[in-house]
Amino acid sequence: MLHTVNKSSFERNSLKSCLNTIDDTSVILLIEDGVISAAKNTNASMIADLAAQGRVYALQGDVEARGISSKLADNIKLVDYAGFVDLVVEHGTAVSWV
Amino acid sequence: MATKKFIYLNRRSSFGTVYAIESLEVVLIAAAFEQDVSLAFIDDGVYQIVEGQNADGIGMKNFSKTFHALGDYDINKLYVSAESLEERGLSADDLMPLVYEDEDDDWVEKPSIKVVSNVKLSKIMSEQDVCLSF
Numbered sequence: 001m002l003h004t005v006n007k008s009s010f011e012r013n014s015l016k017s018c019l020n021t022i023d024d025t026s027v028i029l030l031i032e033d034g035v036i037s038a039a040k041n042t043n044a045s046m047i048a049d050l051a052a053q054g055r056v057y058a059l060q061g062d063v064e065a066r067g068i069s070s071k072l073a074d075n076i077k078l079v080d081y082a083g084f085v086d087l088v089v090e091h092g093t094a095v096s097w098v
Numbered sequence: 099m100a101t102k103k104f105i106y107l108n109r110r111s112s113f114g115t116v117y118a119i120e121s122l123e124v125v126l127i128a129a130a131f132e133q134d135v136s137l138a139f140i141d142d143g144v145y146q147i148v149e150g151q152n153a154d155g156i157g158m159k160n161f162s163k164t165f166h167a168l169g170d171y172d173i174n175k176l177y178v179s180a181e182s183l184e185e186r187g188l189s190a191d192d193l194m195p196l197v198y199e200d201e202d203d204d205w206v207e208k209p210s211i212k213v214v215s216n217v218k219l220s221k222i223m224s225e226q227d228v229c230l231s232f
């Protein structure tokens with residue numbers, strides 16, 4: 001499954017809820033304010049293990065818009081909109097943690 | 099018209115919601131009425147003034163450049179929560195170099211941004227006539 005998270009982990013608990021229920025084969029794509037969780041900050045530990053397994057993606061346009069391109073946490077994979085579509089195709093059912 | 103002290107609390111980042119750009123619009127209105135305006139950036143609001151934002155990839159207006167105009171409207175009190183910056187792995191060096199020209203000091207260019215503790219911020223807020231939250 002593909003899980004998209006579009007809220008900052010500093011403002012909402014949607015990333016936490018997602019992580020609580022995600023299975024071993026699913027991946028997470030951070031979009032909109034969700035990409036704030038892809039930056040090196042005090043919440044980065046939430047997704048560090050998943051990222052190390054290559055299972056955390058972030059939408060490049062949203063990362064650049066927020067000025068955090070140079071501050072990404074380790075092992076975050078950047079994708080563009082075409083890459084977003086590829087993830088949907090590859091992982092089947094998508095869950096949006098709005 | 100009587101002058102009041104206004105502070106605008108910015109707690110959200112730039113593009114995920116409409117709060118940030120709406121706040122900036124209202125700030126400029128207050129400036130047009132020559133009020134005493136301060137801005138505070140706390141929580142994810144600190145991302146509004148991070149240097150190097152590029153919104154080309156999401157098809158939205160990069161209004162962060164507008165912050166550079168605030169000095170010309172005599173808006174030169176931009177307070178940033180030190181704790182909020184630190185939580186997000188940011189420092190003062192990551193923020194836009196916003197400045198104003200001090201008319202009382204031979205128009206010398208001075209920084210508008212002050213990084214302050216939350217304790218100091220609460221004191222600044224208590225000195226205001228009006229607090230507007232975004």
